[in-house]
Amino acid sequence: MEELKIGVFICNCGSNIAHHVDVDAVREAVEAMPGIAIARSYKYMCSNPGQEMIARDIREHQLNRVVVAACSPRMHEKTFRNACRNGGLNPYLCEMANIREQCSWVHSDQLAATEKAKALTNAAINRVRYHEPLESLTAEMCPATLVIGGGIAGLTAALELADAAHQVYLVERTATLGGNLARVDLTAPHLDSARDLLTERITRVRANSRITLMLNSELQSLAGYVGNYAAIIRTKNGSGEVQERKVDVGNVVVATGYQEFDAGRITHYGHGKLPNVVTSFEFEQMLRKGRIETRHGKLPQYAAIIHCVGSRNKEFHPYCSRVCCMTALKYAHELKSANPACYVSDIYVDMHAFGKGHEDFYKTTSEVKTLFLMFEKNERPVVRKAGPNDDCEMLIEVNETLSRERIEIPADLIILMVGMEARADSGEVARLVNISQDQEGWFMESHPKLDPVATTTDGIYIAGTCAAPKDIPDTVAQARAAAARILGKIAKGKIEIDGVFAEVNEDRCSGCRMCNELCPYSAIEFNDQTRRSHVIPAACKACGACVAACPSGAIKGRHFTVEQLHAQIDGVLA
């Protein structure tokens, strides 16, 4: 090994660290160790002067390793790697010791905290000896994109990309475009025509030569990695024939949408048994035909809308489906418009009027004399057929919360606001593109706040309701966001692959094939000719599963090698 010149930088972090850890004692303990060229402490290592100190010391003392004992690496690993880079040192030759979040902040005994800080710093010094100067790799970025789903999200993303002069393959499972929005008449709260919204999109998509539209098609398989995906699309034509087509893409937008909750699962709402209990989508059909009427063809005198059908309930789905409250108000408005004499009852749990124009819409609907009844979400109303002497079809019993009374509502037509749920085939989609689902089946984003359209698989983006219930504005925003992210990547032309990945030493690989199935990213391929396995660096996420499992120790986990980890283990126990 080359002669090591290690620089150790210990941060006081003001008093955050210094209050409980005797930083000077740590510095003194470290100074005496072999290979330590310099050991310093400073108020705020992450500050500009702090970072400049590191860069300067690297140059002046020809440091070839740096240890920073400070806050969590999740906070500042990038910062100190940059400081090393600025000093002319490969950023991977830097290691941090967490003596704040996992030391000074959690241990008030100064002696114990200082001893632990020494142990953690010692471990980092031990480990950094075995660090290697890793370099990033570059790969080509294919500018074509695969968009899965021809609803409002998919259409929007496809147009955004095609308008920027890039090829898009838009794959839609059914024979028509528009998705769930095509089943809707008017949208809330501005009562725009859904058909108008969609027609504009659909026309532009069909006219755009850069969008290859594949209807009656499904993704069959997706191989490769970001910038270099090979997708096989399967299309069924009218006579049942199946054709397969392979397309090369650089990124994928998953916009597969949602399915509605099956109202029949809540038996005491009577859907499927009582003919005039309909779901929101069934009511939309009536609205599109322009005729609101009961199954017997009569104009309903009493109408009731029930919220949270299948939502906000542990029994079915714990989440809120977001769009139903405003849609329910839209229905109240439509019912009153069609028949001003109609008594409309809106039976709700909470009124979620969170968005732009929502509160105003609520106000205007209450002004058209809708009766609002609140129920507790675990005490659902009960629907039953009315008796021969009642002047209505059905009766709804509600334990009304605000009045604390048990109220019976007449209804000739009941509209159930069914919630959104993840599509039954979403598991299949997730598996095909290698993304995760949460416990409710929604596709998981990379970070719920900071990265809502990317996923943990590079190159795969999610947009719209397939990620979680949301309304049209948010869906369109996400679709455009996903497209924008992809355009940014395409603009760079190449992708940079982090230097940390697993590497198979083919001189040691015996072809045992323990590893191939363990990789969730299919990043280890087996070569039938050479009988050796090989890692695709761009596809590897460096989880280390294969490294730990390889029975020959033939796979090296860059930056997390056996030597480094052994050194760290010995270091914390010295």
Next chain:
Amino acid sequence: MSFEPKIVGFLCNWCSYTGADLAGTSRIQYPPNIRVIRVMCSARIEPDFVLRALASGADGVLICGCHPGDCHYSEGNYKAMRRYPLLKRMLKDYGVDNDRVRLEWVSASEGQRFADIVTDMTERVRALGPLRIKTDLQTDMVER
């Protein structure tokens, strides 16, 4: 002077290490006996590391990963779920008490849970006493 156990923790970056950091930002106090080593995923942690820690002076080893189903790398924690029960069976035959090696799932939001686990484990290992593998092996050599 009461025995202070030395516990080595292997924590995965995305969930458990973040959870431990959260305990820090929340200033939740726990015993200082644990020294944490960060890996990207619990799938990287090999039984060899656990044995190395025990042979190098650790009285206990804590392995933490994401809750099943939530692994940042999709299925890494399932590998841990399969390896550690087998290691524990083997450690039992080595005469190493199962309370000394513990596999726990800690999410990024479970700072308090991390602190509780560390506190509980420290006390259990304290009650078991020092493991002394390193010194036992040296004594064997000296006394043949």
Next chain:
Amino acid sequence: MAAKKLQIALYWGAACGGCDVAVLDTNEFILDVAAVADVRFWPIAVDGKYSDVEAMSDGELDLALFDGAVRNSENEHVAKLLRAKSKVLVAFGSCAYMGGIPGLANLVTKDEILATAYLSNASIEPGNQTVPRARSAVDGMTLEIPSFYRRVYRLQDVVDVDYFVPGCPPAPDQVKAVLLAVVKGELPPRGSVVGASERAVCDDCKRTKSEKKVKSFHRPFEIIQDSSRCLIEQGILCMGSATRSGCGVRCPNSNQGCRGCYGPLPGVSDHGAKFLSALASIVDSKDPKEIEHILDGLPDFISFAYRFGMPASTLQRSYK
């Protein structure tokens, strides 16, 4: 004047004799060896006393092959003697290299071993409490026998070793190769493992290998095996993927799983732990209860994983 013959010695510590037989198994080749070498000491095959070795000068022997583990003070004594008197000392066979089968004794204590052998087995006369001791007084004199150590050691734990030849026993071809290398003076860097591949047994095994997902483990007799397919894939334990090749795949070719006698691959510090990591990773389940049930199919896994290498493992012995 004729070229000076090579001076060689072979010795067995805690051994079964198989390694010595392996040398004889080289058949006619041994006569070629005899033509170029003087076997100065080989208890199983030629006359010779410890005093003959003690009388040699340091480095007088060109080569000493030590097989068997170090179980008692006699083994250690001769190991030290041969180290002093030899230019090249080879840990020959799995016992000398890793502790071997005798190494499994490290899972019990010295007292338990002596009690089982001398106090509580069916062939002991009731009331007989005779247990061997290192020192006894007999007719006014002191009788000393080698002292039985607390645990089994590898050769390298008591002396510096130049080369390691794994195998239980090493394959005859490997024995020939090692002896020839010494004769020709073509030795690899000191400390090397010789007579074995740098890759695992799977590299030489002709069975087909594909997807590895195991839902249950079986003993070889419990299923009708497909002898063209990887054993692990069929749920039969085989340590080949974690073990150096060079043995000619003797065991899998005989429809038995490899038992690991050639030891771990280079860079692997704990043979059993590495195999455990691989094997457990391919258990096909995500449910903790089901996993435990599948693992129930691996009783006494410690003895399988460390059959030949307990003294070479990280923990080396039991701490009960």
